[in-house]
Amino acid sequence: MSVVxxxxxxxxxxxxxxxxxxxxxxxxxxxxxxxFLILGHLMVNxxxxxxxxxxxxxxxxxxxxxxxxxxxxxxxxxxLALIHGTNGMRTLVNDYxxxxxxxxxxxxxxxxxxxxxxxxxxxxxxxxxxxxxxxVETYLPNVCKP
Amino acid sequence: xxxxxxxxxxxxxIGMWSWVLHRITGVGxxxxxxxxxxxTALVRVSPExxxxxxxxxxxxxxxxxxxxLVGAILxxxxxxxxxxxxxxxxxxxKYQNQMFWVVLAIFVILMAAWIPRxxxxxxxx
Numbered sequence: 001m002s003v004v005x006x007x008x009x010x011x012x013x014x015x016x017x018x019x020x021x022x023x024x025x026x027x028x029x030x031x032x033x034x035x036f037l038i039l040g041h042l043m044v045n046x047x048x049x050x051x052x053x054x055x056x057x058x059x060x061x062x063x064x065x066x067x068x069x070x071x072x073x074x075x076x077x078x079x080l081a082l083i084h085g086t087n088g089m090r091t092l093v094n095d096y097x098x099x100x101x102x103x104x105x106x107x108x109x110x111x112x113x114x115x116x117x118x119x120x121x122x123x124x125x126x127x128x129x130x131x132x133x134x135x136v137e138t139y140l141p142n143v144c145k146p
Numbered sequence: 147x148x149x150x151x152x153x154x155x156x157x158x159x160i161g162m163w164s165w166v167l168h169r170i171t172g173v174g175x176x177x178x179x180x181x182x183x184x185x186t187a188l189v190r191v192s193p194e195x196x197x198x199x200x201x202x203x204x205x206x207x208x209x210x211x212x213x214x215l216v217g218a219i220l221x222x223x224x225x226x227x228x229x230x231x232x233x234x235x236x237x238x239x240k241y242q243n244q245m246f247w248v249v250l251a252i253f254v255i256l257m258a259a260w261i262p263r264x265x266x267x268x269x270x271x
Contacts, residue, residue: 028229028230028233028234031223031226031227031230032226032227032230034223035223035224035226035227038219038223039223042216042219046212046216046264046267047260047263051267052263052264052266052267052268053203053204053209053212053264053267053268054204054267056200056203057193057196057197057200058189058193058196058197059193061186061189061196062189078183081179082179082183085172085175085176085179086176088172088173088176089172089173089176092169092172092173113180117180117183117184120183120184120187121183121186121187123190124186124187124189124190127190128189128190129190132190132192132193133192133193133194
């Protein structure tokens with residue numbers, strides 16, 4: 001009696017394999033860049049300010065984003081971290097979901113969330129307005145005075 | 147009793163548990179990232195909205211939780227370098243155990259510097 005294997009694993013298509021390879025490389029490259037970006041982010045926001053996390057408020061962010069350096073820095077960090085995280089979650093979903101429709105639904109949700117947040121975050125960084133509030137005196141006494 | 151297969155990187159012991167920890171910390175960081183993008187987006191709503199949500203980060207509970215967050219980031223980051231070395235360095239898989247202890251040492255040193263700093267900020271003036 002022969003053993004019948006239902007639906008043996010199909011090898012990936014050439015295109016699919018290429019995509020997986022690029023995703024695999026991306027995780028390593030983005031991961032290494034993210035170590036530097038995030039350690040810098042933690043140092044500048046949490047460790048170095050005299051009052052640590054208590055220093056962070058609207059004026060703190062406005063001060064940082066008045067410089068293109070921090071806008072670009074935070075923008076790159078946003079894109080790399082979110083894609084890195086989403087692809088990592090995709091790996092877990094592929095490993096642990098047992099039903100095909102659950103796997104597909106979760107993966108689609110992951111990318112929908114990622115695209116939405118990348119767009120949101122990029123817009124927030126690029127259109128940031130330090131003088132958004134007419135009552136600016138309390139926040140940025142110097143920048144927003146006419 | 148069959149012996150454990152030799153030379154496996156991800157089955158049993160440090161190789162496996164560091165892999166498990168890498169996944170758990172990764173998931174934790176991912177969900178924090180979602181929250182963090184949303185809370186930062188409030189700067190586009192109003193200074194009051196942003197400041198009020200930042201106030202939550204300054205409470206003792208979140209201040210202490212942030213120690214865990216930074217711990218997760220440090221482990222995931224430095225263990226990530228270990229993973230890259232296992233993949234690309236010719237002797238990476240041979241020294242994966244030793245590299246784990248290096249990761250742990252870096253982790254302990256950085257946490258020893260970070261924890262008092264964060265506790266001072268959270269509970270001090």
